Amino acid sequence: GLKISVDGEEYTAAEDMTVLEFLRSINKEVPNLCYMEGVYESGACRVCLVENVDSGELITSCNTPLEEGMRIETKNDRVRQTRIMNLEFLLSNHESDCPSCVKNGSCELRQITEEMGIRDVRFSGEKTEQPVDESSPALRRVPDKCINCRRCENICSDTQTVNVLAAEGRGFETKIGPAYFEELASSPCVMCGQCAVACPTGAIAEKEYINEVWRALNDSDQHVIVQTAPAVRVALAEEFDQPPGTIATGKMVSALRIMGFDGVFDTQFTADLTIMEEGTEFIERFESGGQLPLFTSCSPGWIKFIEAFYPEFLDNVSSCKSPQQMFGALANSYYLEKENLDPDELTVVSIMPCTAKKYEADRPEMEEDVDYVLTTREFAQMIKQQGIHLWNLPEGNYDKLMGSSTGAAAIFGTTGGVMEAALRTAYELITEQELPELDFSPARGLSEGIKEASLELNGTEVNIAVSHGLGNAREVLEAIKNGREYHFVEFMSCPGGCIGGGGQPISRESETLEKRMKALYEIDREKDRRKSHENPQVQKLYSEYLKEAGSSRAHELLHTDYTT
Numbered sequence: 001g002l003k004i005s006v007d008g009e010e011y012t013a014a015e016d017m018t019v020l021e022f023l024r025s026i027n028k029e030v031p032n033l034c035y036m037e038g039v040y041e042s043g044a045c046r047v048c049l050v051e052n053v054d055s056g057e058l059i060t061s062c063n064t065p066l067e068e069g070m071r072i073e074t075k076n077d078r079v080r081q082t083r084i085m086n087l088e089f090l091l092s093n094h095e096s097d098c099p100s101c102v103k104n105g106s107c108e109l110r111q112i113t114e115e116m117g118i119r120d121v122r123f124s125g126e127k128t129e130q131p132v133d134e135s136s137p138a139l140r141r142v143p144d145k146c147i148n149c150r151r152c153e154n155i156c157s158d159t160q161t162v163n164v165l166a167a168e169g170r171g172f173e174t175k176i177g178p179a180y181f182e183e184l185a186s187s188p189c190v191m192c193g194q195c196a197v198a199c200p201t202g203a204i205a206e207k208e209y210i211n212e213v214w215r216a217l218n219d220s221d222q223h224v225i226v227q228t229a230p231a232v233r234v235a236l237a238e239e240f241d242q243p244p245g246t247i248a249t250g251k252m253v254s255a256l257r258i259m260g261f262d263g264v265f266d267t268q269f270t271a272d273l274t275i276m277e278e279g280t281e282f283i284e285r286f287e288s289g290g291q292l293p294l295f296t297s298c299s300p301g302w303i304k305f306i307e308a309f310y311p312e313f314l315d316n317v318s319s320c321k322s323p324q325q326m327f328g329a330l331a332n333s334y335y336l337e338k339e340n341l342d343p344d345e346l347t348v349v350s351i352m353p354c355t356a357k358k359y360e361a362d363r364p365e366m367e368e369d370v371d372y373v374l375t376t377r378e379f380a381q382m383i384k385q386q387g388i389h390l391w392n393l394p395e396g397n398y399d400k401l402m403g404s405s406t407g408a409a410a411i412f413g414t415t416g417g418v419m420e421a422a423l424r425t426a427y428e429l430i431t432e433q434e435l436p437e438l439d440f441s442p443a444r445g446l447s448e449g450i451k452e453a454s455l456e457l458n459g460t461e462v463n464i465a466v467s468h469g470l471g472n473a474r475e476v477l478e479a480i481k482n483g484r485e486y487h488f489v490e491f492m493s494c495p496g497g498c499i500g501g502g503g504q505p506i507s508r509e510s511e512t513l514e515k516r517m518k519a520l521y522e523i524d525r526e527k528d529r530r531k532s533h534e535n536p537q538v539q540k541l542y543s544e545y546l547k548e549a550g551s552s553r554a555h556e557l558l559h560t561d562y563t564t
C-alpha cells in the first residue's frame with residue numbers, strides 16, 4: 001500500500017485511487033460539484049481542492065491520482081477560503097431564483113453553499129445571458145443556471161454517445177449546449193433526461209405538466225384517468241424519506257384516488273399486453289424467416305436514437321407501441337366504449353420514470369393516445385402540494401379493467417426484464433411446454449452493459465442480447481453490422497433501464513439502482529401469476545375486443561411505424 005499523511009495523521013492506502021476516493025474511504029468528505037462517482041471527474045468546478053503540503057499547491061482531489069508519500073491538508077484556512085472563493089465565483093454568475101427553481105429541493109449548488117456557510121457573495125460582475133430553451137416537449141434548458149461542470153456533457157456524449165450537449169468557447173465565454181446553440185428540438189437529443197439527473201443545478205430539467213394536470217382534475221367535465229409505470233412504484237418513496245427499493249404500489253394508488261383521478265390503472269397491464277403482441281411478432285418472424293434480430297420498442301429514447309443514428313435497422317424494430325401508448329390507445333377505445341364516454345371528455349395521464357415518454361406521447365403518429373406525462377418527480381411534487389402524507393395512506397388497489405398484471409410486467413422496469421418476460425411467454429407458446437425455471441438470470445443485473453445468452457427453442461439455438469445505456473446500444477448495433485447474429489435484442493436508453501430513468505428521484509448513492517431493481521424482482525416473485533399470457537384481464541381483452549394477438553384490430557390500435 002501507499003503511505004499517505006492527511007491532516008497530520010498517517011494512513012496506508014490502496015493503489016489506483018484518486019485523492020478524493022481515498023479521502024472518502026477514510027471518512028473525510030470533500031465538497032464537490034463536477035464529480036460523479038464512478039463515472040466522471042474533471043476538476044472543472046475547483047471546489048474539491050486540498051493542499052499538497054510538499055509542493056505547496058492546491059490540487060483538485062477528484063482527478064489527482066494518489067501517490068506514495070503524499071502529504072495532504074484538507075481543512076486548513078487556505079483550503080477553506082479558496083473553496084469558498086471558487087464557490088462564490090460560481091454563484092456570482094448563477095441565476096439565483098432558488099425558491100422557484102425546479103431543482104430547489106435537489107440542487108447541489110444550493111446544498112454546498114449552505115454547508116460552506118456562505119451568506120454573502122463578494123463578487124458581482126458581468127453575467128452571461130442566454131435564452132431559456134423551451135423547444136423540447138420533454139426537457140427545459142435554463143443555460144444561465146449552468147455552472148459548466150460538464151456532467152451533462154459527459155453523460156450525453158460518453159455514456160449515451162448522443163453528443164448533443166457539449167462545451168463551446170473558453171473561460172467566461174464557455175457555454176454548454178447543442179452544436180451552434182441550436183434549440184434542443186432541432187438537435188438529435190433523444191430526450192432520455194440523463195442530463196437532468198446529472199445536472200447539479202436547475203440548468204436542465206424535465207418540462208413540467210403539473211398545472212395542466214391539476215386543471216384537468218379540477219374540470220368537472222373531464223373524466224381523468226391515470227396509468228403508472230413499473231419503475232415508479234420502487235422509487236417514489238425516496239421523495240418521502242424512505243430508502244430506495246421501498247415498494248409503494250398501494251400507497252401510490254391511494255394518493256392518486258385522493259388527488260381525484262376517476263380511474264387508476266397500471267401500465268403493467270399493457271406491459272403484459274405488449275408481451276403478447278411482441279411475442280407473437282417474434283414467433284412469426286422466427287418461424288417464417290422474417291427480419292431478425294427483433295429489437296424491442298418500448299423505450300422512446302432508444303427509438304429516437306435508432307431513427308437518428310441507425311435508420312438502416314428500423315425494420316428490425318418491433319412494430320409494437322410501448323405499454324404507455326398501448327394503454328392510451330385502449331383508453332381511447334375499449335375504455336371509452338365501456339364507460340360510455342365521449343372522446344372529448346377523457347383525459348389520459350401517465351406517470352413515468354422517463355422524460356422521453358413526454359416526447360413519445362407527443363409523436364404525431366400517436367398523439368391521440370396520452371394527454372399528459374408526468375415524471376416520478378413531478379408526481380411526488382403533486383402529492384406534496386395536496387398535503388398528502390403518502391406514508392400514512394392505506395394500501396389501495398388499481399381499477400379492475402386495466403389494472404391487473406403479472407410478475408413479468410413488473411420486471412419491465414429493469415434492464416433485462418422485457419427479455420425475461422418475453423421469453424417466459426415465447427417459450428411456452430413455441431414449445432407448448434411449461435417453462436421449468438422462470439427466473440432467467442443471464443438477462444439480470446446492472447454491472448454488464450451488454451448481456452448475452454443462448455437458449456434452445458424447438459431445436460433451434462436462439463441468441464439474445466440485452467443492452468442498457470445508448471453507448472451500449474451503439475456497440476450492439478456495430479457488432480450486428482460486423483456479423484454478430486442475434487435473434488432478439490432488448491434495448492433500454494437509460495443505464496439500468498427504467499429504474500434509472502431521467503424522471504426518477506435524484507439520488508447520488510451508488511446502491512440506489514440495485515435496490516430499485518431488487519424491489520421489482522420482489523414484486524415479480526410475490527405475484528400469483530408471473531407470465532404475461534396468464535393475465536386474465538388480458539385474456540378477457542382479447543376475447544371481448546381484440547380477438548387474438550396480432551389481429552387486425554390489435555394492429556390498428558397497438559402497433560405503429562417509425563420515421564427516419
Ligand code: HC1
Pocket residue numbers: 228229230231232267268270271298299300322323324325352353354357412413414497498499501
Ligand atoms: Fe418503462 Fe415501459 S418499462 S418503458 O422502462 O415498457 O418509462 O417503468 O412504463 O411504456 O410497462 C418507462 C418503466 C414503462 C412502457 C412499461
